[in-house]
Amino acid sequence: MINASGIGTVLQNLLPYLKPLFKLTLLGNPEELKKYEWAADLKVIRFNKPIYSVGEQLALPLLVPHCDFFLSPHFNVPMLPVKAKKRVVLIHDLFHLAANNISSVHKLYAKALLQSAINRSDSIVTISEFSLSEMRRLLKTGSKTIHKISLGVDKSVFYKRQDSSLEAKVIQKYNIPSNYILFVGNVKPHKNLRNLIIAFQKIDFSRFTDLKLVIVGKKEGFITGDITLLHLIKELGLQDRVLFTGFVDSEHLPLIYNLATLFVFPSLYEGFGLPPLEAMATGCPTVVSAAASIPEVCQDASLYFDGTNPEDIASTINLALQDNDLRETLILKGHQLVDQYTWKNSAMALQNIILHQ
Structure with a gap:
């Protein structure tokens, strides 16, 4: 194990x-x-x-x-x-x-x-x-x-990095865009990627023209985990906006968190939920589902949405993207929270x- x-x-x-x-x-x-x-x-x-x-x-x-x-x-x-x-x-x-x-x-x-x-x-x-x-x-x-x-959270691993050479390597290796929302997690249906994809299509792309969704995980695994997901991406015309990184080396994951504009965690069932805390430790603001253990763990350091409602997911993401002060507040509260873990x-x-x- x-x-x-x-x-x-x-x-x-x-x-x-x-x-x-x-x-x-x-x-x-x-x-x-x-x-x-x-x-x-x-x-x-x-x-x-x-x-x-x-x-x-x-x-x-x-x-x-x-x-x-x-x-x-x-x-x-x-x-x-x-x-x-x-x-x-x-x-x-x-x-x-x-x-x-x-x-x-x-x-x-x-x-x-x-x-x-x-x-x-x-x-x-x-x-x-x-x-x-x-x-x-x-x-x-x-x-x-x-x-x-x-x-x-291991803060010797997950922290805000200032390493331009590693950053360039990671961007090139995984084809990381300049402006993206990030999801990190496994491929099981309860991670709720389907609703995240539907919500992402509702983002105000007239305002966020270059915004992408980066999903850390193997594309093949997503076919197994939710066979309709890739079809949905194509159906919604999001092929050029949704990126599957494939396997990510553990040494590179903190920087992918670090470079993200926003981390989104739409999961509907978690015993704990480490990815939002890892994102917080790297200085990435988080928007998360108000389900299961997630509010218990993330407390007031995240913005919450109803994971069963793509409209609510989209409006919460839009709110976080539009409000720089809100994102800075979430970053500050996130740093304070992860010290407890x-x-x-x-x-x-x-x-x-x-x-x-």
């Missing part, structure tokens, strides 16, 4: 801070894990079973060594006993149960795993009040305590939960 979007980001940032606090043993691909400097001297037990598979469930009880704590960073917990004194699970969201586009079979299996995670874990941790409330709503949690930690604080909170369960 170390290279997965979302959970991978959490692991890559939490584990370096957990390393001095615990004697860590990792389950995973040693070749992948040893690429990270912080993992070079850690013991890694080779584990390569597909996630959510029967093979995963059969292998985990055999491979988890005798230990004080077994931390599952996702809800695919072992349903059979393991050789750990205590079990801790980190559940990011309940998307697999809440989504309308997941088959009933997949929902049943996800619910079985999630309920097993609740029942078998000594400590249950989530990442927002929204996810906590979703767990209470969709699972049988009884009187179990559910702890909450916040995620973080650090991975060190996340790790310390998790340590406290683990040791005092």
